[in-house]
Amino acid sequence: MGPVDENRIARSVIPSTNSLVDNARLFALVNIAAADAIIAGFDSKYTYNLWRPYHAIRLADTTSNPGTVPDPAWNSLFLPPRFQEYMSNHATVTSAFMTILASLLGDTHTFTLAAPGYPGFTWSFNKFSDAIAQVKEAVSGRYSFPQLLQRGPNSGHGRGNYVGANFLMPAQTTFTQITNSPIATDPASSLAVPGRISTTVASWTCSSAIMASMAPRDQRFLSKQR
Numbered sequence: 001m002g003p004v005d006e007n008r009i010a011r012s013v014i015p016s017t018n019s020l021v022d023n024a025r026l027f028a029l030v031n032i033a034a035a036d037a038i039i040a041g042f043d044s045k046y047t048y049n050l051w052r053p054y055h056a057i058r059l060a061d062t063t064s065n066p067g068t069v070p071d072p073a074w075n076s077l078f079l080p081p082r083f084q085e086y087m088s089n090h091a092t093v094t095s096a097f098m099t100i101l102a103s104l105l106g107d108t109h110t111f112t113l114a115a116p117g118y119p120g121f122t123w124s125f126n127k128f129s130d131a132i133a134q135v136k137e138a139v140s141g142r143y144s145f146p147q148l149l150q151r152g153p154n155s156g157h158g159r160g161n162y163v164g165a166n167f168l169m170p171a172q173t174t175f176t177q178i179t180n181s182p183i184a185t186d187p188a189s190s191l192a193v194p195g196r197i198s199t200t201v202a203s204w205t206c207s208s209a210i211m212a213s214m215a216p217r218d219q220r221f222l223s224k225q226r
Helices: 002-015 020-048 053-058 088-106 128-141 151-167 208-213
Strands: 108-114 122-127
Touching: 002 020, 002 088, 002 108, 020 088, 020 151, 088 128, 088 151, 122 128, 128 151
Parallel strands: none
Antiparallel strands: 108 122
């Protein structure tokens, strides 16, 4: 499951009354948030370089802890991703994406997510916030540590709210930040959540020629200069 699949969901739930400009803004925001989330996720992974349960259990005798016993036959229920454990990219990206959709379209929408790598395996939801809550269930596939799964949703949710409140703002409209998310308070941990909002999209400007060719309704969606 990733941004490509979640973009399909966005296309399925956008109102038929949306204008081209409304839709362009929505897809720009969800993908800016998703890009920032994936940057933060990999930044975290290569900063902490934590192994997954698959390796931690099979190679338990390679640590300095004499109390751990390896189980070479142990396996996860799904093929674990071939990169480090912390922070969960799936949780971070999905949370950022769904936070933007909930803020722009309202939380209550029915949709189905499908994973191309697992044909016939789908998840159906009635709310965007339900999809955020579901990403914590990666522990049921046994490829992530349960105590670390909270970090990704927290990071993605925060990034979604930040991007929505600071980028591509309509001239006379405010972005409704999602505060009633099912995400719990981030538990105390010695692991900080690294990452930052990328500066790739520092500002959105429009030349006077393009500005002159735009209808007044479309001009109101130009972002404030940052």
